[in-house]
Amino acid sequence: MTQVPARRTEPTMRDIATLAGVSIKTVSRVINDQGGAGADVVQRVRDAVQALGYRPNLTASSLRRADRLSATLGVLVEDLSNPFDSTLLRAVEERAQRDSVLVLAGSAEDNLDLQRERLGSLAARRVDGMVVMAASGPQDDLQQERSHGTPMVLVDRPPTFDYTDSVTTTNRESSREAVLQLASYGHRHIACLGGRQTVWTSQERRTGYLDGLAEAGLRTRDDLIHMDLKGVDAAERAVAAVLDAAHPPTALFTAQNLITVGAMRVLQARGWKHRVALIGFDDFPLADMVDPAITVVRQDVPLIGRTAADLVLSRIQGDRSAAVRAVVPADLIRRGSGELRPPPE
Incomplete structure (x- = not known):
């Protein structure tokens, strides 16, 4: 042997x-x-x-350097298996590589205890700064780490404390635009299927959906709003339930990419992919390859990642200017599924 x-x-x-x-x-x-x-x-x-x-031995070398930098950057996201998170990480990594900075990454799974553990692990490795997608709930652990002087940039969620940069996108405005797009094609019954309501992005996208209904002069139907969905399977069940309702919607606004995948599966299985309009928030692989191709609100994730990396690397090098609240615009990408008209009544 x-x-x-x-x-x-x-x-x-x-x-x-x-x-x-x-x-x-x-x-x-x-x-x-x-x-x-x-x-x-x-x-x-x-x-x-x-x-x-x-x-x-870079760790030992950093202890001898006058600036005490370790040339490492910590990145903490929700779930590295999600295309948004993995694309974000890649963008941060590519930008950091230009400065010969190594990236250490992990997932917190939107769990405060796991986030605390991961933050401690990164801090113990003396990373020079952190890019963090904050878990839902109090940001006490992030604030404590920031108070120790660790440069930190929050992505996808804003900080609830001072002196910390953030990079987000136009969640509310772009969700409103998606609903107005569906209404412009004649849809009067538009469902909203979203993620956990404890997550800031889910809250913003739901608010944008309601803004769009109000601006289009459409009434809100609570039976067409399904939140707190996590993963493709949960999305499939919720989409099936809303389509089986006594007065089903003719259009769906899915507020997260995995929810969009679940909705797409249900529509295809029922042969309704050309019957029910669909706009999803966040792009995903092969969304443009199905029939009809999926209309999405596409975040510029690489730009979000590069912006976050630029900010944290600048802070590491001594930038002490006021905290930045960067907002990267999202774009409505019209591909076909969001341009379907409702069937005649």
């Missing part, structure tokens, strides 16, 4: 110095590009580094 190899002992700068025939101080100067060594000495040190497979 093949045995698992034991973890090897990492070579040290002392080993490099011995092999290269120089002092440890000289090795340090060469590795950290501090100059002061001749070309032949630099080459000998580099040859020794390659021969021994030496890797710098």
